[in-house]
Amino acid sequence: MAATHAPGQTSASNAELLQLARRVLSGGALGFLMLPSDDDVVVREGRGSRLYGVDGREYIDYLLGSGPMLVGHCHPRVVEAVERQLRQGTTFYFLNEPAIRLAERVIDAVPCAEQVRYVTTGSDATFLSLRAARAYTGRSKILKFEGGWHGTNDYAMFGTVPTEASDYPHAEVDSLGVPAVLADEVLVAPYNDTELAVQLIDEYASDLAAVIIEPLQRVLRPAPGFLEAVRAACTRRGVVMIYDEIVTGFRLAWGGAQEAYGVVPDMACYGKAMAGGFPLAVIAGRRDLMDTFGNVGRAPQTIAWASGTFNGNPLAATAAHAALDILSEPGVYDQLHRIGGRLRAGIQEAGRRRGLPVQALGEDMVFGVRFMHNSQPTQWVDLLENDRSLGARFAVQCVKRGILIVPNEKFYISIAHTDEDVDRTLEVVDDALAACQAGAAETPAA
Numbered sequence: 001m002a003a004t005h006a007p008g009q010t011s012a013s014n015a016e017l018l019q020l021a022r023r024v025l026s027g028g029a030l031g032f033l034m035l036p037s038d039d040d041v042v043v044r045e046g047r048g049s050r051l052y053g054v055d056g057r058e059y060i061d062y063l064l065g066s067g068p069m070l071v072g073h074c075h076p077r078v079v080e081a082v083e084r085q086l087r088q089g090t091t092f093y094f095l096n097e098p099a100i101r102l103a104e105r106v107i108d109a110v111p112c113a114e115q116v117r118y119v120t121t122g123s124d125a126t127f128l129s130l131r132a133a134r135a136y137t138g139r140s141k142i143l144k145f146e147g148g149w150h151g152t153n154d155y156a157m158f159g160t161v162p163t164e165a166s167d168y169p170h171a172e173v174d175s176l177g178v179p180a181v182l183a184d185e186v187l188v189a190p191y192n193d194t195e196l197a198v199q200l201i202d203e204y205a206s207d208l209a210a211v212i213i214e215p216l217q218r219v220l221r222p223a224p225g226f227l228e229a230v231r232a233a234c235t236r237r238g239v240v241m242i243y244d245e246i247v248t249g250f251r252l253a254w255g256g257a258q259e260a261y262g263v264v265p266d267m268a269c270y271g272k273a274m275a276g277g278f279p280l281a282v283i284a285g286r287r288d289l290m291d292t293f294g295n296v297g298r299a300p301q302t303i304a305w306a307s308g309t310f311n312g313n314p315l316a317a318t319a320a321h322a323a324l325d326i327l328s329e330p331g332v333y334d335q336l337h338r339i340g341g342r343l344r345a346g347i348q349e350a351g352r353r354r355g356l357p358v359q360a361l362g363e364d365m366v367f368g369v370r371f372m373h374n375s376q377p378t379q380w381v382d383l384l385e386n387d388r389s390l391g392a393r394f395a396v397q398c399v400k401r402g403i404l405i406v407p408n409e410k411f412y413i414s415i416a417h418t419d420e421d422v423d424r425t426l427e428v429v430d431d432a433l434a435a436c437q438a439g440a441a442e443t444p445a446a
């Protein structure tokens, strides 16, 4: 058998590894993320706000592992805690102190949390929170919002990226392989359309188990009164209100979007930032709802099944404790606001200078750059105005200059990002916009 390189000791070039990846990985990638081959990056390591490619190139990282690295890469306190735990064992399946104490900590921090159930990924958390809602209510339909992303579970795969407004409350399935019968189980409404959301909750109440919402839906903030009205309708109709806080949890505020926006759901899904870069997610919620998962002394047919090999993994729970220790320090969220706010304002200003319609939408700690005139989109269909091809060119120009972002996606800010990082990023953004304009000028008219 031909010798292969051990990770970390590779002498293979970025191009060689990319070529191998394209051959051995399904779709040539780990998931959706793939840049054009000339600019795609095989990462060797991360430190603070930086990633380093196998070819030694340095990048300021605004992807943060798709969000988890809120405290920055290889934070010494996370590394030290995990190293200590590593020497005591990696996974037990049994109860362990880090997991028990982390649950207590989540309950203290998260307004809706009276109990916690561990899972491993955000997709597990949304899938199983919906199961719990069905078990609790005895109803089966769910309502989600157009453009909302709740991971890859079958129930979440409707109306996520339509190219035009859906035929509400029906929406096209996003993925191949999703059972057709689920189309009747998943209702879809436009985000921030308070009237239609409340109308659907009232109309379908006898069949509706849950409303699942990203409180900050990708880059769209909730309109005044929207979350409050959905909350009131869910309470009135006995429908379980679930926040998908996989992105917002411990990021928008210590208590997540529930704290930031002041509306408390019945259940919430947390993951990404809470575990310092390790695969851990939780469903947190009211005790009576969480009780549907309970198994002590109960027959299997009387509970909503939610068990997994790595649930409450001690290594991930230990990393989570270290990350939460760091995030609980005074000034952390002010700093994220300040750094992210400066970057957003600077990017928009660069667009104005260049005569391009650039919007930096969302919140300071997580926002998306979109090329569109509407500066206050409220729904997914508003975002269809975004010039995606310009967004893709812009991202590639940024990556070429050492700023790592994903086309038409989000900028994630970490506590490791500095003012110098922002200064450098804004220089690059200006150059990247200029390069996009020059490229456009060179493109012959169709």
Ligand SMILES: Cc1ncc(COP(=O)(O)O)c(C=O)c1O
Pocket (backbone or CB within 6 Å): 066, 120, 121, 122, 123, 124, 126, 149, 150, 151, 152, 214, 244, 245, 246, 247, 271
């Ligand atoms: C809001 C939201 N929910 C759920 C998920 C799914 O999480 P995971 O990728 O850990 O399955 C994601 C992932 O990006 C997300 O952004």
